[in-house]
Each structure stands twice: as structure tokens, then as C-alpha cells.
Amino acid sequence: MEKSPLVKKIVKYLYGIFAAGIVLLILLFFLISSGVLGFMPSFEELENPQSNLATEVISSDNILLGSFFQENRSRVEYSEISPNVINALISTEDIRFYDHSGIDARGLMRVLVRTVLLQEESSGGGSTITQQLAKLLFHTPAKSKLERVVQKLKEWVIAVKLERSYTKEEILTMYLNKAPFIYDAYGIKSASATFFGTFPDSLKVEEAAVLIGMLKNPSLYNPVRRPDLTRERRNVVMHQMMKAKHLSKQEYDSLRLLPLDLEFKRTDHIGGLAPYFREYLRMTLTAKMPERSDYASWQNQKFIEDSIEWNNNPLFGWVNKNLKGDGSRYDIYRDGLKIYTTIDSKLQSYAEQAVNNHLAYDIQPKFSNEKRGRARAPYTRDLTAEQYASIIRRAMQQTDRYRILKSGGMSEDSINIVFKKPVKMQVFSYRGEIDTVMSPLDSIHYYKTFLRASLFSMDPLTGHVKAYVGGPNYKHFKYDMATMGKRQVGSTIKPFVYTLAMQEGLTPCDLVPNVPQTFYLPTGQTWTPRNSSNKREGEMVSLKWGLAQSNNNITAWIMKQYNPQAVVNICRSLGIKSPMDAV
Structure with missing residues (x-):
């Protein structure tokens, strides 16, 4: 017809x-x-996609001490990722991953029919892993539905180009390195450490399922805040793995009953081993060329010390002295540098524990008991009320709260009112942080009662720093007593004095008189150093004995043989940069 x-x-x-x-x-x-x-990425951008990688600080025994990051992401290779992760990802996100070239036609038809025409919300998405990678690499969140449609079309094109440029294994690796989680965890390596305290190659099936399940919506499937919902999502992922024949029915039935069993530890710049050392390292690496105008009038010595460091220490200002191949400067927060240090993680852990125990269980209780009930504690009774008020006032002016209020134009009277108003806060204690209500001014008084201590351990044969503790708790006491604190040198000057004697021809076995030595000061007065005991006083003793006993008479005798300037010179030649008067 x-x-x-x-x-x-x-x-x-x-x-x-x-x-x-x-x-x-x-x-x-x-x-x-x-x-x-x-925007469409060029061939070069496709071949070298940019990711923000954390800089890792690594101990001498290959333990990660901490990271500097904008996004806490560390790269891993395909061989360093557990097959459980790969199987979970493909089973859940893109079952035909190995069969398509970036776009899954069957997946698109399913979305068109079931999602668009039949309005089924649970029909799943049509984006392949490669398309999701394209979105992660080159697109920011869309501001409208129309913009998202255009982005979607671009992702199809980028996905095809990615498939032409990379192997399937490389695409999976890039995706897992780029994927965002929560709690400052970016990429599978950071997520493994944050939620399970392990590495990607050691993730169990149920752990891998948790992390892959989170990718759908990390905030919603938050295992810390929503464990029940996350557990359900984990079981959905494992069910998909069973459908893909990566798990048997018996394995699935057993694993789905397990709890999440998290080992949650959020990574930040404050926690972890050696926080004072890491901050010292960060400040040193990023230091700029010293300019006198950048220093306060009272910081002349600091300017001199920094200038010497800039000219003689390759590490000081490293990121501003060294350029990348393209001529740009390094960024320790984005460029994924690895910094290998001399710190020994075990010694560092013992050192931090030793400082904490010494303060918490010995010195601090004795000090607190001795000062309890005193009007101007923890300071001496000889301090006047005006002097004490001046100390507290200076401490208040050094706080961020004061600087922000002052820069906002608030008057001194108004600032005082703010500092006297109780607010909720967390304060330090050796039993753990305390949630309390306290005025900022009272918190200053409170923190003044804590003693500080530091520990600096060096290998005498190599000069390598093995442990570095700048204080009792970096979160609450950021002032670094190890390198920022200035104290009287005391008896630690004596080895330098004895070095001068050896350099001038004396030997450890030479005998000298153990008698008091008197110095005549420029003021016309005299000064005679004393010892804590009169052991062997009046006898002839060896220089070796004098140094071993830290005897002031023998040190003073050496000083008299030469002069104070000679001692200053020997200290300078050995690297001491602090101010020293030849007296």
C-alpha cells in the first residue's frame, strides 16, 4: 500500500x-x-592537571610528623591503593568503567528514561568516573541549573579527552587522589588516615566501602556524626560489590553486620608530633628577605639575626630563594613538597611526654601550692599592684581579641568592658581541655599561672636535632620556648670558656688553683663569683675536674688569663649570634 x-x-x-x-x-x-x-582545558592542562598537594614533614625514621596544606591531600600511586577500594568504586559509581571511553551510553539512557521521563529519584546518576574526574579537575560549583547543564556537556568532552590521554588505572588513581571528603581530608590517602588511621593499601573491604560510600555526599554520610546512616550507605556499597561478584553472599552477610570501627583523627596544623618544630620549620622556609622597615624599633637584634640567617642558612627563606622550572615560587601549602628532617619520632614522642610529666606531675603542683592564696600570684610578693596590673595589661594588648577590637575603632573603655564579660571558652588543663564560662581577662590571669618548659635534644656527633619540644601544649601555648625564648645562659657558657683555654694551649690535665677570683668592674666595684659548695677549695685541681664539677673558681681563673672579648670571639666563631657584652 x-x-x-x-x-x-x-x-x-x-x-x-x-x-x-x-x-x-x-x-x-x-x-x-x-x-x-x-573554558576548555588545553592539551597541556589535560596532561598536567593541577591539584593542591600537602607538603609532608617526615622524620628520620620515615614517620609523617605533620603537613602544611590548603587541602590536606597527599598523592598515592595505583599500586598503593587496595583492590578493595578499586572494586568498591567501580561497583558503585561506574560498573561499565572498563567498557566505555568516558561516556556510558547505557547509563545515559537509564537517566533519560527513569530519571527524566519517569521521575524516579533513586535511579542513580549517569556520570562515569571519568566525567566525575573532569568535574573535579576543571569545574567549580555551578551557580544555576543552566550553567550546570553547560558544565555537564563540557564534562562529556573532557571525559573523552581524558580517556585518550590516560590509562584506566591512571584515571582511577587521579580520581581517588582528587576526591574530597570532610574534616580537611582530600584524596584517599588523607581519608584513610583520618577515619581509619591506616594507609590506602591496607583498607579492609568494610573500610573501603565506608570511604567510597561517602563520595556521594560526604557531609550527609559523615561517619562521625551520622554513624547509622553511614553504615547503611556502606552496606549499599558492599551490596553493589556482591552484585559485581567481588564479594560472595556469605561475605556480604557477615560484613554488613560489622560496626564502623572508626579510628578518627582529624589532621590539622596543631596536632601531631613536634608541632613547635613544624611551626619553626614553616616560619623558616617562608621567611622573606629581611628589610629593616619590616621590624619594630625594638627589634634591631632580631633584624640582625634574620639577616645573618638569610645570608648563611640555605633553609631560611627557601621558598623565596628557589624557583620552580616555570620561574614561579614554591608554595608549601599546594606543591606537595616532602621535607625530610633529623627528628626521631620515637625520641620526639618520649620528649613530649617527659616535658608534660615533668610539668604536670612535679613542678606545676609544687608551684601552684606555693603560690596559692597570694594576691599577685604567680608573681613575687615584691611586685607592686601597679607592676602586676601593667603585666596583665600588656598581655591583654598582645591578644588577637584586643587587636581586632582596637583596629575596629573601639575605645579602651569599651575594650575593657568586653574583656570583663564572661563568655564560653575552652581552657587548658593537664587533665584535658575544660569547657567553661570565663571572662577573657580572667583567662589571662588563669594562663599566667602555668609554668613553661622546653626540651631540645641534639646528637653531639652530627649536630642533628633529634627532639624539639617548645612548650607544654602548642594549641594553648604557641610561644616557642626552645628557639624564641631568651634566658640567662648560666653554666652552659663554661664549655665555650674551656674551649678558649684549649685553643690557647692548655690541656684538660693542667692544674690550676681552686680559689675565689675577684673582678674589678668599670663602676669601681668588685665581683667575686661563688660556688654552691667549698669542695676541694684551696687545692690545685685539673681543668677536667673544674669543668666536670661546673666550678666557678676555675672558670673565673680562665677568664682572668685571657679577657672577656676573647670569650665573645670564641662564641661567635662557634655560631652563637645572641648579643654578648665583653664584660
């Missing part, structure tokens, strides 16, 4: 519309691929 002219005309028009649609679609993708309709 011959078709009527009208039917032929309709069919002709339909074919024309279909052909025009195909042509328009091809044209659209050509325009997208050419970058006419907005």
Missing part, C-alpha cells in the same frame, strides 16, 4: 528534524571542544 503524500511529507520532515538535531549536536560539541562556549 502506497503511503499518502501527507505521510511522506511528515516522515520527510521528521527525518529532517532528526538530521538537523544531529548536526546541531555535533556543532554544539565542536564549539564546546574548541572553547567557544567557555
